[in-house]
Amino acid sequence: MSPADILDDLQARGLVHDATDRAALRARLAEGPITVYAGFDPTAESLHVGNLVPLLLLRRFQSFGHRPVALAGGATGMIGDPGGRSSERNLLDPATLDRNLAAIKGQLERLLDFGEGPAQARLVDNRDWTEPMGVLEFLRDVGKHVTVNTMLAKESVKARVESEAGISFTEFSYMLLQANDYRHLHQRLGVELQVGGSDQWGNITAGIDLIRRVAGAHTHGLTVPLVTRADGQKFGKSVDGAVWLSPEMTSPYAFYQYFVNVDDRDVERFLLQLTLLPLDEIAEVIVRHAAAPERREAQQVLARAVTGLVHGEAEADRAAGASRGFTRRASDLTVEEWEGLAASLPVIDVGPASVGQDLVEVLAEHGVVSSKGEGRRLVAQGGLYLNDVAVTEGRSLAADDLLQGTWAMVRRGKKQRYVLRRRPS
């Protein structure tokens, strides 16, 4: 495959939302490997699945022989991107920012190949060149080349200028910092293409304009569409909030489950956009899925592939195993299987004193329900199960409930499962 084929692949997956002069971009890609960058701001302690598409985009370019540069936005993260928001962002304190930055760097490293080679990935932090820059230097070298008129015309700014809350000068400047990043990377690393989510379009073109003005060079930009869900919910939002890439914040099992539960209407698009599976393979899966949707094969293939990318093959296998355990009866599980489940599902560790205690109380203490009242309501509605049997009012945890002397399966509603484990001694 030639380096320019990446465009056809992206097109086929529905991953091209917007691109600068496509003919020029194709011609440039045909000449050989290009250096491509995408930026990620450390606004949280982890990236989430919403970042996955732009992140995988770098990986896709790399697999076609191009050189990816992942930018962790230590500097831009301090300012806040005004795009896609209705109100001013709270500034993060430096300690939080450092912690977020370190976590995000680790996640970026997982998804790209940093091994020696012609397409070796690089990780940069825009603080390195933004911090040393003085105000006057910034205003002369960057600000002078951009008119406020064009900045005001950008969608991300326009919406905020017209809003009641307005926009601070700080966030207004965000675009210039990102434009300067592109200029810097173009000059230092020979970056010729910036990619990102569709909300980044204005920032990307600002960079392209800046580079043309100061260096007279033509660079390129490409954005991917926002991932949407058929039911109108925001992609990447689950029962417990966002679906994070960090295993501490979203367990690999919960991560896997998010994708197993994907709507039929979304599954093909997700396979195309969130996995690296070949197009023909996806087509085959979809044909089989259409014939027997109740088997949920497409969802399982999707969950397995995405979890594998983010958490590694071993964790993905484990999560898949726990997910299949969904249909198993608690009483049939072996000690080894219980231990496997405990590694994937949330665990309720109870002491000997809990045996004989009211079950609702035990669960309230461990945060499975947020209050005893909520627990009682749940029981009254028949929504709490212990070892696959609906719990009745006043039920306490008996020694007999602990299978193999240690384990019990607690289920809340249809899907939320917990492994209850008795601590020895």
Next chain:
RNA sequence: GGGUCGGUGCCCGAGUGGCCAAAGGGAACGGGCUGUAAACCCGUCGGUUCUGCCUACGGUGGUUCGAAUCCACCCCGGCCCA
């Protein structure tokens, strides 16, 4: 700095002295139907030792038998003027 409007439960929002744990909507949660899908239907949705008690309507203090509702001061936000 002046004026003015506002700050109610996870979010939006009604409520202007007792009938208010506070309408309505959304989100969320449980049940039913299903395929660990969608749609739809029903129920729940501050805490609790539960016909009671506690906590709660930006904060503090006050008026009153009684305040989310009235008064004073303070904090925060929008808009207009400077």
